[in-house]
Amino acid sequence: EAGVAQSPRYKIIEKRQSVAFWCNPISGHATLYWYQQILGQGPKLLIQFQNNGVVDDSQLPKDRFSAERLKGVDSTLKIQPAKLEDSAVYLCASSLDLGAGANVLTFGAGSRLTVL
Template sequence: EAGVAQSPRYKIIEKRQSVAFWCNPISGHATLYWYQQILGQGPKLLIQFQNNGVVDDSQLPKDRFSAERLKGVDSTLKIQPAKLEDSAVYLCASSSASGAAYNEQFFGPGTRLTVL
């Protein structure tokens, strides 16, 4: 089966600009996650969707970050305006239909964002 797709793979922008990332999860996976992975750290959850509803966005900086999952399939994560500290790899992951906590997550290749 096809894996989690993300685009673009790399993005370089200047601070205060906006940027958007796209994710297409594994077919049939109802749960979708966006993580931020800063160099030298483990991934940190930004937002979790179950179908097209938000389950957890407690760690999403809502003054500048937004995410949507229209129709419960693919998703976009947007940053506006970007700050230097947003430089990181943004990972998308999905898990099976039940979304149960014991299900493993399948990760995409990530988007490496550099903010200058």
């Protein structure tokens, strides 16, 4: 089966600019996740969707970050305006359903953002 697709793989922007990342999960996976991985740290969950509804966005900086999954398939994560501390790898993952304990997450290769 095809994996989780993400684009772009790399992006360099100036602070205060905007950027968008796209994710296409594995076909049939109802749950989609966006994680932020800062260099030297473990991934941190930003937002989790079940189909096109938000399950958890408690750690999403909503003043500058937004995400949507309009048709319950692919998803877009946007940052506007970007700050230096947003430099990180943004990982998208998907799983068959909620209850990720038994439904293992499959991760994409990530989108590396550098904010100058």
